Amino acid sequence: xxxxxxxxxxxxxxxxxxxxxxxxxxxxxxxxxxxxxxxxxxxxxxxxxxxxxxxxxxxxxxxxxxxxxxxxxxxxxxxxxxxxxxxxxxxxxxxxxxxxxxxxxxxxxxxxxxxxxxxxxxxxxxxxxxxxxxxxxxxxxxxxxxxxxxxxxxxxxxxxxxxxxxxxxxxxxxxxxxxxxxxxxxxxxxxxxxxxxxxxxxxxxxxxxxxxxxxxxxxxxxxxxxxxxxxxxxxxxxxxxxxxxxxxxxxxxxxxxxxxx
Numbered sequence: 001x002x003x004x005x006x007x008x009x010x011x012x013x014x015x016x017x018x019x020x021x022x023x024x025x026x027x028x029x030x031x032x033x034x035x036x037x038x039x040x041x042x043x044x045x046x047x048x049x050x051x052x053x054x055x056x057x058x059x060x061x062x063x064x065x066x067x068x069x070x071x072x073x074x075x076x077x078x079x080x081x082x083x084x085x086x087x088x089x090x091x092x093x094x095x096x097x098x099x100x101x102x103x104x105x106x107x108x109x110x111x112x113x114x115x116x117x118x119x120x121x122x123x124x125x126x127x128x129x130x131x132x133x134x135x136x137x138x139x140x141x142x143x144x145x146x147x148x149x150x151x152x153x154x155x156x157x158x159x160x161x162x163x164x165x166x167x168x169x170x171x172x173x174x175x176x177x178x179x180x181x182x183x184x185x186x187x188x189x190x191x192x193x194x195x196x197x198x199x200x201x202x203x204x205x206x207x208x209x210x211x212x213x214x215x216x217x218x219x220x221x222x223x224x225x226x227x228x229x230x231x232x233x234x235x236x237x238x239x240x241x242x243x244x245x246x247x248x249x250x251x252x253x254x255x256x257x258x259x260x261x
Contacts, residue, residue, distance in 0.1 A: 051079045051080075051113060051114035053077040053079075053114060053115075053116055055241070055245075056077075056114070056115050056116040056145040056146065056147070057075055057116055057145075058241055059145045059213070059215070059237055059238050059240075059241035059242065060075070060116065060118055060143060060145055060234075060237070061143070061230075061233050061234045061237050062074075062118075062120075063233070066229060066230050066233055067120040067122070067141045067143070067219075067230060068120040068121050068122030068123070068138075068139075068141055069120060069121055069122075070118065070119070070120050071119040071120065071121060074118055074119070075116050075117070075118045076116065076117050076118075077114065077115070077116050077117075078112070078114060078115055078116070078117070078146075079113075079114040080111075080112070080113070080114065081112055081114075082109045082110060082111050082112065083109070083110050083112045083115070083144070083146055083148070083216075084108060084109045085105055085106075085108050085154065085216060086105065086106045087102055087105050087106065087161075087204065088102075088106065089102075089168070089178055089193075091170045091172045091173050091176060092168045092169075092170050092171075092176075092178050093168075093171060094165060094168060096164070097164040098161070098164045098165035098166075098168070101157060101160055101161050101164050101165075102161070102165075104157060105157050105161070108154055108157075110148045110149075110150070110152055110154060111148065111149045111150070112146045112147060112148055112149065113146075113147040113148065113149055114146065114147060115144055115145055115146025115147060116144070116145050116146070117142065117143070117144045118142070118143050118144075119140065119141070119142050120140070120141040120142075120143075121138040121139065121140060121141070122138065122139045122140075122141055122219075122220075122221070122222075123138065123139075124138075124139045124221045139219070139220040139221035139222070140218070140219075140220050141217070141218070141219045141220070141230070142217065142218050142219075143215060143216070143217045143234060144214075144215065144216045144217075145213075145214070145215050145238065146213075146214055146216075147212055147213050147214075148211075148212060148214065151210075151211035151212060152208075152211055153208050153211055154206075154208070154214065154216075155187035155188075155205055155206040155207055155208055155214065155216070156187055158182075158187045158188050158189050158204070158205035158206070159182065159187055161180060161189055162180040162181055162182040162189045163182070165178075165180040166179070166180060167179045167180070168180075173195060174196075175194075175195055175196035176193070176194065176195045176196070177193070177194050178191060178192070178193045179191070179192045179193075179194075181224060183203065183205065183224065183227050183228050183231060184228060185228070185232070186205060186207065186228065186231050186232060186235060187205050187206060187207055187208075188203060188204060188205020188206065188217070188227065188231045189203070189204060189205055190202075190203050190222075190224045190227050191203070191204070200220075200221065201220070201221055201222060201223070202218065202219070202220055202221075202222075203217075203218065203219045203222050203224075203226075203227035203230070203231065204217070204218045204219075205217065205231060206231075206235075207231075207234075207235035207238055207239070209238055209239055209242040209243055209245075210242070210243070210245075212242070212245075213238065213241075213242040213245065214238075215234050215235065215238045217230070217231055217234055219231075
């Protein structure tokens, strides 16, 4: 029995204003005409409001070597919507500190001034049963860049979850395990789910700049090293884009930890 599809399809995806997966936008946003590039990312045109969505697009990593090829529409914008995060595991029953942290994560909601979401598809080897040795399939990468109305550090929880959860064993699927590993130097985790034969992986987490500007990211079927490169590049670009955009009295950046683990 394969556990991977039942587990990972619910594993971790951001939601904007209850509209579904990361990348959904409010009805106020419009779609861009062309795909973004690293040098000139294009966000949706803002509605009748003072929020400048282009500033969020400028912080988005679109390097195809890192995140893959952008979907259509590549970027969608949202204004004045709450941002939520969740990490849900089916077939597993976390307990203790692990369960409480996941509950805290799943109940998180913060009002946002505005932001953008983007979807990308990476090619990865298809190791599913019956697939030819040289075939590939698409793996999703989703990124949100947003500004909250109040100072907050929502990504810090991803530092704690790996230590609290470590490896979970399924009570419903024989041989199924979910292993949490912290992505070194980042507020993100790498999750591997195995049924004893096949393994699916997911990286999730983000970073914040001065408690005001944030990035949230999920990536399917990436190794720990790939996740570190991908999330690290996005955290660095967020820092470069917004480190001078807020008052110096704001809270310190949570982009990366000062000590390596």
